[in-house]
Amino acid sequence: MLNQLYYQEPYLREFDAVVLRCEESKGLWNVVLDQTAFYPEGGGQPCDLGHLGRVKVVDVREKNGEVLHRCESPLPVGEPVHGVIDWERRFDLMQQHSGEHLVSGLVHSRYGYDNVGFHMGQDMITIDFNGLIDEEGLREIERQANEAVWRDLETHIFYPDRETLASLPYRSKKELPGQVRLVRFPGVDLCACCGTHVARTGEIGLIRLFSCVRFREGVRIEMLCGKRCLSYLSRIQEQNHQVSMQLSAKPLETGEAVRRITQELESARARISAMEDDLFRRKAEQLAGSRDVLLFEPSMTPDSVRKLCDRLLSSCEGRCAVFAGSDEAGYKYAIGENGGDLRAAVKALNAALNGRGGGKPNFVQGSCAADRSAIEAFFASL
Ligand SMILES: [Zn+2]
Numbered sequence: 001m002l003n004q005l006y007y008q009e010p011y012l013r014e015f016d017a018v019v020l021r022c023e024e025s026k027g028l029w030n031v032v033l034d035q036t037a038f039y040p041e042g043g044g045q046p047c048d049l050g051h052l053g054r055v056k057v058v059d060v061r062e063k064n065g066e067v068l069h070r071c072e073s074p075l076p077v078g079e080p081v082h083g084v085i086d087w088e089r090r091f092d093l094m095q096q097h098s099g100e101h102l103v104s105g106l107v108h109s110r111y112g113y114d115n116v117g118f119h120m121g122q123d124m125i126t127i128d129f130n131g132l133i134d135e136e137g138l139r140e141i142e143r144q145a146n147e148a149v150w151r152d153l154e155t156h157i158f159y160p161d162r163e164t165l166a167s168l169p170y171r172s173k174k175e176l177p178g179q180v181r182l183v184r185f186p187g188v189d190l191c192a193c194c195g196t197h198v199a200r201t202g203e204i205g206l207i208r209l210f211s212c213v214r215f216r217e218g219v220r221i222e223m224l225c226g227k228r229c230l231s232y233l234s235r236i237q238e239q240n241h242q243v244s245m246q247l248s249a250k251p252l253e254t255g256e257a258v259r260r261i262t263q264e265l266e267s268a269r270a271r272i273s274a275m276e277d278d279l280f281r282r283k284a285e286q287l288a289g290s291r292d293v294l295l296f297e298p299s300m301t302p303d304s305v306r307k308l309c310d311r312l313l314s315s316c317e318g319r320c321a322v323f324a325g326s327d328e329a330g331y332k333y334a335i336g337e338n339g340g341d342l343r344a345a346v347k348a349l350n351a352a353l354n355g356r357g358g359g360k361p362n363f364v365q366g367s368c369a370a371d372r373s374a375i376e377a378f379f380a381s382l
Contacts, residue, residue, distance in 0.1 A: 003035030044118035045195040050085035095226030105189025152202035156184040280311040291318035309334035327371035
């Protein structure tokens, strides 16, 4: 018989117990107590962590009707031990888990969908439903869930007999053997669940649904509750604050400011492109008729380097090589030769100039980490 203090007193942070067994297993010790407040993993809720005396509890599992505390060191059998659970972790999980009930209950009564997957990750909580929910529906569920928080409903946990159970419309992921534990948030949800929950919905604090995307036959919702939600929103606000400061936009006008600056950037890029076209045309005119051109240019995008080389090829006779960059930052290159085969040359170039790149036989592109004099010496040697 399990002596599950986590059910009798879900707010118990410390307790005294007696060590019944302690066995080594896979580098840790499995400790069984006569009673425990450590919740073992179950029902989508991760286990509690904490200490037994000075010994760290790194995992807790239920196995064959016993709660196994996976400990870093052994504990003396038959001796009393004081247990302390990591309350911050447990309370966070109670907030997330209880919030999940409210959301799943509301989705079920509005759409009739089932919760078909629940994962409490390190960062995000996800719930999967077997039907589609649009943005408007999502915001409505979120509003109703938060209203249930503000109403500070009392959680009711009970073990109905088989007959009563059969008559109750409760949510449950699967048919559960033995006594069924029902968790009711009045007017919002009734669900079979083995987890730990807050005593009143007000303790959930707040519920935010962050995203809803197509997943399998339905949707996956990302959600956070309580303190974890507050700290995530604070981090988002900090990001928005930085954008707001850098763009001199009010916090609620950053989206519009980013749209504006993106448009400005696009038109600046178009202007640069037009000016480059003009410049490249002039350069090609100046070099018209020459053979084997080697040109050094300030830093440009790889696309511009390619364009310039293309231009030169249209008016020059031999091999055209463009190196854009600096000795400090290295160079991007484009080399072309009408009807030529540059494969051996570019292989030698990459080896000699610490470069990488390639392409078609008559046109190659890449980058190299060498200085101008070394590049000039290489081409002189060809
Ligand atoms: Zn639950």
